[in-house]
Ligand SMILES: NC(=O)C1=CN([C@@H]2O[C@H](COP(=O)(O)OP(=O)(O)OC[C@H]3O[C@@H](n4cnc5c(N)ncnc54)[C@H](OP(=O)(O)O)[C@@H]3O)[C@@H](O)[C@H]2O)C=CC1
């Protein structure tokens with residue numbers, strides 16, 4: 001038996017289509033066009049790829065993009081001044097500051113400066129707190145995408161033994177909160193965890209957000225488990241080219257798992273689709289319109 005491959009690309013395209021439909025309705029009925037501002041500091045090849053694909057998705061959803069490129073040497077004060085301007089701009093529904101930032105800039109200070117109502121990344125302490133309290137919040141995009149993909153193959157996660165590998169503020173911790181909200185029994189592992197393979201073998205649902213190419217082997221996977229691979233790792237490929245692989249050794253795990261997400265074409269595209277959804281939700285909330293249930 002080989003696993004069901006969860007087609008993130010197709011599922012993400014469907015979600016983006018639904019968002020575009022709702023955006024058109026919001027424009028028609030309320031005269032509101034959602035806008036997403038993306039701020040990129042410095043020149044990082046990978047970040048530029050993400051920013052381009054975000055802008056493309058924004059346009060396709062019928063929303064207004066505004067991209068702000070700042071030099072690597074920009075001061076924290078200059079970046080904070082731009083955020084203040086975007087916070088006050090009514091045409092901007094969502095603000096995303098691409099991470100990581102150069103060392104002269106404190107990312108926590110920048111995140112805290114974003115109006116929580118425009119924090120479509122869900123990284124602001126207000127949204128983090130609201131998520132952990134179980135209150136409505138803007139929820140981080142990659143974690144939401146992981147949950148949506150898992151629920152495509154297993155609609156109720158209640159009672160599942162879930163293992164999250166990774167405890168970052170942008171993936172591991174928020175995905176653990178969302179799993180808890182879905183009534184899964186959640187374990188969070190990290191670099192100090194003892195006997196990770198044994199822990200992984202107990203998991204009905206395994207979410208890998210580590211940043212280590214193919215760390216999770218096939219024999220770490222419980223037969224029939226759902227495996228969600230968040231990792232994006234660039235490795236040397238054939239003919240001097242690079243290719244991207246996940247945190248899971250896909251060719252091994254696909255033989256054991258019940259369902260698995262590929263890299264590319266899994267969580268990555270869902271992250272972008274969830275960003276579109278958050279921007280729509282933010283625009284609705286800012287204009288007193290009830291957000292659609294998508
Ligand atoms: N598909 C998408 O949309 C996105 C993909 N990513 C990708 O996901 C991956 C994780 O990203 P991010 O959370 O930002 O990464 P971080 O580097 O911030 O966090 C990595 C986590 O993995 C843990 N870890 C590292 N090595 C091991 C190990 N050997 N065993 C167990 N745990 C380990 C770390 O533990 P400790 O805390 O102890 O250091 C840490 O908690 C990356 O590949 C990134 O590119 C990220 C965002 C979006």
Ligand SMILES: Nc1nc(=O)c2c([nH]1)NC[C@@H]1CN(c3ccc(C(=O)N[C@@H](CCC(=O)O)C(=O)O)cc3)C=[N+]21
Pocket residue numbers: 049050053096097098099100121141142232244263264265266267268269271272
């Ligand atoms: N403020 C902030 N918010 C983020 O959400 C954020 C960030 N900073 N910094 C970087 C990470 C990474 N990230 C990805 C988004 C999409 C893909 C994606 O679409 N990947 C495709 C293609 C990848 C490729 O070919 O390079 C795929 O997996 O199929 C990947 C990674 C968002 N991040």
